[in-house]
Amino acid sequence: MCPAPASLPLHSCLLACPDLSLIWKSKAKPNGKKPPAEEKKQYLELEYTKIRVVDFDLKELVVLPREIDLNEWLASNTTTFFNLINLQYSTISEFCTGETCQAMTACNTIYYWYDERGKKTKCTAPQYVDFVMSLCQKLVTDEEIFPTKYGKEFPNSFESLVKKICRYLFHVLAHLYWAHFKETVALDLQGHLNTLYAHFIIFVREFNLVDPKETCIMDDLSEILCAPAPPPAPTPAPSAPDSAPSPSSQNHVTER
Template sequence: MTWVRKSKTKPNGKKPPAEEKKQYLEAEFTKVRVVDFDLKELVILPREIDLNEWLASNTTTFFNLINLQYSTISEFCTGDTCQAMTACNTIYYWYDERGKKTKCTAPQYVDFVMSLVQKLVTDDDIFPTKYGKEFPNAFESLVKKICRYLFHVLAHLFWAHFKETVALDLQGHLNTLYAHFIVFIREFNLVDPKETSPAR
């Protein structure tokens, strides 16, 4: 009955290449953290703080941290190595102000994200810094948009550049940042859970 079993040898007589191990799934790398702390405690809204103030403060911090984390591997993320903005089986497209869908390289996408977020978080009409100045009505939807884009960057870092992150011995920082960010966006329902599925 050997003719019923599928052969592991290709028709040309060669064995298929062994599937490369995914370091971001290996316990020795995923357990590494910078802090051993309950991250949920860091994201819970303090009683004395306004929700929008809390969202603004955390969103700005995550923007800076994700931008910094990306900068550590940016020399490896090029138009040649990352011809599309991907994470697992997902390709992320950029949508311009008019809603036009554009496929771009990962470094272009990250540049679009970081430029947009920088513009938003430094706009005092959107992220007010003066006491008593009101947040805009659409503030929460803007925070959701920012967090969604920042998640795309984190997902790409894990999926496409975890090997480089490990080589730089920065996986603890990436793991901690990722876990902290996920706990934050889940606490305040900022990103649709379906959106975060590529990095599960």
Template sequence: MAAFIEAILQTFGIEPDLEDRKSKTKPNGKKPPAEEKKQYLEPEFTKVRVVDFDLKELVVLPREIDLNEWLASNTTTFFNLINLQYSTISEFCTGEICQAMTACNTIYYWYDEKGKKTKCTAPQYVDFVMSLCQKLVTDEEIFPTKYGKEFPNSFESLVKKICRYLFHVLAHLYWAHFKETVALELQGHLNTLYAHFIVFVREFNLVDPKETCIMDDLSEILCTPAPLPALTPAPSATAPSPSSQNHVTER
């Protein structure tokens, strides 16, 4: 936008005010993250997938399977796959580079068991997430594997908690480490994993849409069948207004 305005000013012979322009950026002259171009939305990257079929068929509850068993199996699988996906770029996600757990215009804070709010670096946050998920999915009292063992009454709420945290990790991967993912040629794996995860949590209402809305632009591309070439997709009803794009949300 700044380059566009500068071009217009120069057309009319008006010199742009460099001091004013710098004041709207960070002290180092870089644009705020909310204004950065989302590379992961470019068609050359969104079209890359590991598989190309309707993911809806993968997430629908089979008739002969208990709902809790299905949620447990898929949640454990997503935890392992997202943990593995993050590990591929973990060397680039350091406390110096990712000083906060960010995704789009959101900063995530960690809340401990007592509800204490803590701002931490992205690698610290991800470590908290993976440690908690590992503890839960390997607890026989929560994720039972023995025949006849009952799931606790709190099972669904714990699955929702895990899925919410895993979404944060996926969002951070796209927002902060998509370039490294592309360099490793793993964008197809990430796209497929993200789409599968979103379709799954939508099917069983496991993550509040208010939580996932920051990635709605990507979700609509990866989870919605591609429109016919002659059609132009309508603007998303949940797209943030220009004034809200510079607002940083804290969660």
């Protein structure tokens, strides 16, 4: 294990930290196509969606602090999400093979890659994730794009590149839920995945980093995991002896 950097969100500190030095090789752009049928979504069941590793409002973690530059904030969070999603995928990578995942699927979508010449390629899920991580690794370690030295300017293309990274990372998260949720549950990591996914979605929504048309395939999960936690119910006062409950208390409906 290695200590979590101070800049990482709280839930990342609860994850193991194996070697993240693997460098992937390839570049491409995704496109979607619907496969024949949609399977039952185990990850939507209440027994799983209620499990998190934090119980506070994640919105507080994504709001831009007044004293922080927007690009600095986007750079820090994007790099963190890349590392965490990379780490989360690594926990099930042995189950994501060319035989088990012959296409990069997520819900009703199959993702394809386009090489630099525009050639469309259908690849296995592990190949696709390799492509994603290769591109992300290349971008976040490029001093001309993600500068770390004082006084270094961000390029004009910075926001568009952050959007590209976030779009790719969303595909990996969606595949984790769709194809590897059973393995995640078996490893007792569903709480980490739920918290990471909710944090990521709230972040990209806050700064409009991923087109809603891209994330709509997971809207059912997003609305469950990203909904603010309801306030704790007040302790009811003891009722008077032999007093009948009022009609209003019998018919009360909680609205959210």
